[in-house]
Amino acid sequence: xxxxxxNSDGQKGPLIDHxxxxxxxxxxxxxxxxEVLSKGADVKEKVCEWRDPAELRxxxxxxxxxxxxxxxxxxxxxxxxxxxxxxxxxxxxxxxxRFLTExxxxxxxxxxxxxxxxxxxxVVLSKLRSLVGWSDGDxxxxxxxxxxxxxxxxxxxYRAFPQVKLKGLWSVPRLAVFTSEEGHYxxxxxxxxxxxxxxxxxxxxxPFLVSATSGTTIHGAFDPLDLIADICEKYGLWxxxxxxxxxxxxxxxxxxxxxxxxxxxxxxNPHKMLLTGLQCSAFLLKDTTDLLKHxxxxxxxxxxxxxxxxxxxxxTGDKSIQxxxxxxxxxxxxxxxxxxxxxxxxxxxxxxxYTRYLVQEMKKKEGxxxxxxxxxxxxxFWFIPPSLRGKQNSDYYQERLSKVAPAIKERxxxxxxMMIGYQPQxxxxxxxxxIVHSPQISxxxxxxxxxxxxxxxxxx
Amino acid sequence: xxxxxxNSDGQKGPLIDHxxxxxxxxxxxxxxxxEVLSKGADVKEKVCEWRDPAELRxxxxxxxxxxxxxxxxxxxxxxxxxxxxxxxxxxxxxxxxRFLTExxxxxxxxxxxxxxxxxxxxVVLSKLRSLVGWSDGDxxxxxxxxxxxxxxxxxxxYRAFPQVKLKGLWSVPRLAVFTSEEGHYxxxxxxxxxxxxxxxxxxxxxPFLVSATSGTTIHGAFDPLDLIADICEKYGLWxxxxxxxxxxxxxxxxxxxxxxxxxxxxxxNPHKMLLTGLQCSAFLLKDTTDLLKHxxxxxxxxxxxxxxxxxxxxxTGDKSIQxxxxxxxxxxxxxxxxxxxxxxxxxxxxxxxYTRYLVQEMKKKEGxxxxxxxxxxxxxFWFIPPSLRGKQNSDYYQERLSKVAPAIKERxxxxxxMMIGYQPQxxxxxxxxxIVHSPQISxxxxxxxxxxxxxxxxxx
Numbered sequence: 064x065x066x067x068x069x070n071s072d073g074q075k076g077p078l079i080d081h082x083x084x085x086x087x088x089x090x091x092x093x094x095x096x097x098e099v100l101s102k103g104a105d106v107k108e109k110v111c112e113w114r115d116p117a118e119l120r121x122x123x124x125x126x127x128x129x130x131x132x133x134x135x136x137x138x139x140x141x142x143x144x145x146x147x148x149x150x151x152x153x154x155x156x157x158x159x160x161r162f163l164t165e166x167x168x169x170x171x172x173x174x175x176x177x178x179x180x181x182x183x184x185x186v187v188l189s190k191l192r193s194l195v196g197w198s199d200g201d202x203x204x205x206x207x208x209x210x211x212x213x214x215x216x217x218x219x220x221y222r223a224f225p226q227v228k229l230k231g232l233w234s235v236p237r238l239a240v241f242t243s244e245e246g247h248y249x250x251x252x253x254x255x256x257x258x259x260x261x262x263x264x265x266x267x268x269x270p271f272l273v274s275a276t277s278g279t280t281i282h283g284a285f286d287p288l289d290l291i292a293d294i295c296e297k298y299g300l301w302x303x304x305x306x307x308x309x310x311x312x313x314x315x316x317x318x319x320x321x322x323x324x325x326x327x328x329x330x331x332n333p334h335k336m337l338l339t340g341l342q343c344s345a346f347l348l349k350d351t352t353d354l355l356k357h358x359x360x361x362x363x364x365x366x367x368x369x370x371x372x373x374x375x376x377x378x379t380g381d382k383s384i385q386x387x388x389x390x391x392x393x394x395x396x397x398x399x400x401x402x403x404x405x406x407x408x409x410x411x412x413x414x415x416x417y418t419r420y421l422v423q424e425m426k427k428k429e430g431x432x433x434x435x436x437x438x439x440x441x442x443x444f445w446f447i448p449p450s451l452r453g454k455q456n457s458d459y460y461q462e463r464l465s466k467v468a469p470a471i472k473e474r475x476x477x478x479x480x481m482m483i484g485y486q487p488q489x490x491x492x493x494x495x496x497x498i499v500h501s502p503q504i505s506x507x508x509x510x511x512x513x514x515x516x517x518x519x520x521x522x523x
Numbered sequence: 524x525x526x527x528x529x530n531s532d533g534q535k536g537p538l539i540d541h542x543x544x545x546x547x548x549x550x551x552x553x554x555x556x557x558e559v560l561s562k563g564a565d566v567k568e569k570v571c572e573w574r575d576p577a578e579l580r581x582x583x584x585x586x587x588x589x590x591x592x593x594x595x596x597x598x599x600x601x602x603x604x605x606x607x608x609x610x611x612x613x614x615x616x617x618x619x620x621r622f623l624t625e626x627x628x629x630x631x632x633x634x635x636x637x638x639x640x641x642x643x644x645x646v647v648l649s650k651l652r653s654l655v656g657w658s659d660g661d662x663x664x665x666x667x668x669x670x671x672x673x674x675x676x677x678x679x680x681y682r683a684f685p686q687v688k689l690k691g692l693w694s695v696p697r698l699a700v701f702t703s704e705e706g707h708y709x710x711x712x713x714x715x716x717x718x719x720x721x722x723x724x725x726x727x728x729x730p731f732l733v734s735a736t737s738g739t740t741i742h743g744a745f746d747p748l749d750l751i752a753d754i755c756e757k758y759g760l761w762x763x764x765x766x767x768x769x770x771x772x773x774x775x776x777x778x779x780x781x782x783x784x785x786x787x788x789x790x791x792n793p794h795k796m797l798l799t800g801l802q803c804s805a806f807l808l809k810d811t812t813d814l815l816k817h818x819x820x821x822x823x824x825x826x827x828x829x830x831x832x833x834x835x836x837x838x839t840g841d842k843s844i845q846x847x848x849x850x851x852x853x854x855x856x857x858x859x860x861x862x863x864x865x866x867x868x869x870x871x872x873x874x875x876x877y878t879r880y881l882v883q884e885m886k887k888k889e890g891x892x893x894x895x896x897x898x899x900x901x902x903x904f905w906f907i908p909p910s911l912r913g914k915q916n917s918d919y920y921q922e923r924l925s926k927v928a929p930a931i932k933e934r935x936x937x938x939x940x941m942m943i944g945y946q947p948q949x950x951x952x953x954x955x956x957x958i959v960h961s962p963q964i965s966x967x968x969x970x971x972x973x974x975x976x977x978x979x980x981x982x983x
């Protein structure tokens with residue numbers, strides 16, 4: 064069998080031509096620098112070069128073939144790919160340090176495979192916890208906020224009914240989860256995945272978890288944390304808090320989350336407001352009984368041997384639902400180290416400032432109507448085109464207004480000038496739920512936004 | 524409120540100095556190229572510069588401060604970090620294209636936010652499915668194989684008992700999952716998280732899922748897929764297949780997975796054998812009834828509006844348990860495009876070849892003893908130091924042999940020469956479970972491995 068192999072020269076061959084590979088990698092970095100980071104961050108460039116699915120499939124050479132492609136062709140493909148992708152970059156260079164995470168390509172589960180990152184994650188989680196107000200506790204970086212919420216629900220159930228881990232839900236009474244109507248949908252996804260069932264979110268039976276939100280997805284509303292904590296403490300319920308973490312950097316605005324230190328867990332996404340780069344999401348908990356480990360451990364012998372020559376409490380992999388997790392802590396650590404706690408606070412304050420500024424400018428204009436007065440970075444509003452102004456009482460008003468946001472959105476995407484969503488909600492017809500979470504925004508951007516909506520929707 | 528803000532100059536200030544940022548990013552790329560990619564791939568460099576947790580914490584300046592750090596200091600930190608991290612790189616340049624994934628920083632959930640990647644994922648998943656033998660089906664890229672397995676278990680349960688999504692597990696009989704003793708531990712983690720309970724993995728009650736494995740973690744064993752499929756078909760059970768996906772590229776070796784096309788789902792990790800870079804993990808399924816969507820959808824109105832101006836079947840986000848997922852398909856797509864299907868096949872064949880070669884060379888040497896004859900890339904073996912050779916029948920043999928692998932491992936990590944795990948299993952004392960999944964390995968590497976173990980353990 065050994066001698067059959069056609070090409071056993073090991074270190075040679077087209078797979079690993081060092082000089083050629085190096086040249087190619089340099090070329091790719093150049094494309095990343097020029098096309099993705101510089102052009103992508105240039106406000107004069109389109110947000111997106113829109114193409115319909117069928118047309119885009121024709122334009123891109125996506126097919127995978129028997130034979131490999133020459134470098135020049137591949138680089139051309141890379142440029143095309145960048146051209147038709149939505150530009151998500153901002154001229155923020157610190158968050159580009161996340162390339163390091165990719166370069167190191169480390170999976171984090173034992174100290175010996177990721178010594179630096181086990182320690183780093185510990186530092187970052189502990190700093191985040193201290194912003195929450197917990198002097199001790201636990202935590203882990205997750206592949207996104209939804210997964211952090213799944214963790215919280217799993218731990219809450221485990222704390223209330225540890226037998227579920229072995230015997231399943233049949234061994235306990237029907238459970239219930241409480242959240243607000245504006246709570247994040249990941250709570251429902253978690254309830255269905257965890258066998259609790261969607262109908263047991265909000266309903267009776269034995270409650271074990273209350274999901275509170277700081278900065279709801281659409282309106283940016285803050286739940287009254289102290290009131291919720293009072294109830295959770297009284298009945299021994301797990302208080303899960305999702306969202307708003309970055310507000311804690313701001314001395315001026317953190318009162319919005321008063322009572323947060325009374326929560327049991329916190330789902331915090333630095334990849335949102337701090338723009339650390341996807342993904343960077345922390346799950347924090349106040350617990351000091353090693354619940355994260357007891358609840359998730361599978362005691363895998365080939366990774367977590369007890370007879371190692373160092374303190375195996377640094378082998379943190381079995382706390383996760385996977386085993387290894389990406390070293391996402393590096394992204395936040397580098398940004399934090401680079402700009403300091405003060406720099407992060409400034410960013411948050413700036414985002415609040417520009418939200419207020421947007422609202423102030425919006426109120427000066429005819430044709431913009433707020434859905435609610437913003438507490439956070441969310442500004443929900445309708446654009447009322449001239450043809451509908453003063454017609455609030457007509458039969459056709461709501462019906463025609465509901466078509467305005469989708470029409471403006473279509474023009475905006477086709478022209479590539481901006482990217483804002485729209486949606487109906489709770490009896491309200493389609494409105495724009497705008498979020499100002501980029502500290503990058505300027506006064507000019509605010510005016511551009513308002514003028515552009517007037518331009519796109521003026522004739523509707 | 525607006526006028527209070529101390530520094531509202533928007534596009535200026537230390538956060539976004541363009542030229543300075545560009546210089547810093549260039550410097551960082553240089554570190555990535557030189558320290559991480561070139562040195563990291565140099566076999567003459569240590570795998571790891573070992574430090575105890577306490578010492579490493581002293582060596583690194585991990586603390587996060589109020590103020591930001593100057594660039595030079597930060598770059599120095601980056602170099603230190605690289606120095607003490609385990610080197611996971613290989614001189615394989617195509618997989619460095621994954622930097623693009625980071626640069627584009629796109630989350631994939633609707634066509635309008637990720638047009639290129641929605642189409643690309645579709646192409647990649649469809650190519651993978653065709654290697655499985657499914658002409659149609661569905662799939663999604665996941666944050667790792669454990670999460671893919673969680674998906675499979677959730678879908679299997681949903682197909683068998685759709686009421687679980689709404690009413691929870693109390694509405695159905697006690698469920699059971701079957702797997703082999705060597706099956707991956709993620710099945711247990713999933714069973715506990717999904718409320719099925721660990722005791723219902725393997726046990727009686729109503730079976731709904733059989734978890735089959737191709738290439739078990741330790742021994743690289745292949746379950747008899749056709750036999751398992753016969754039983755699953757007869758009783759209507761979901762057949763989950765995990766592992767071994769890359770073997771399907773090899774015409775010579777894919778017979779090991781005969782019957783695979785009869786599985787219901789497949790968990791495939793190109794970030795393992797194909798080294799695409801973490802993370803790149805596909806969940807594939809044969810189902811054509813949109814189960815992935817029905818099972819996971821939360822019908823989030825602010826992302827998945829039905830009144831959009833294009834075909835919303837391209838908005839695939841609600842199929843996931845998060846919402847957006849990273850554009851991990853790009854990593855595999857670029858590598859595949861670059862080397863072609865033939866190039867991938869060559870890599871797989873090469874890994875098989877060197878596994879056989881390692882075993883052949885091992886057998887020529889005194890002191891190496893195989894645990895089992897390898898089927899796949901896994902070579903499990905004991906090193907018997909000269910002091911124990913021929914002593915198999917002594918009372919102390921097993922006890923002393925059990926201490927050999929940990930002792931060699933400690934020396935290996937402290938000297939930074941290699942990185943292999945060890946473990947006891949099923950009454951067998953500590954052995955080395957070696958996996959030859961790098962197509963990078965050469966004959967010299969094989970000899971180095973054997974000689975190094977002899978050198979490290981010769982005096983034990």
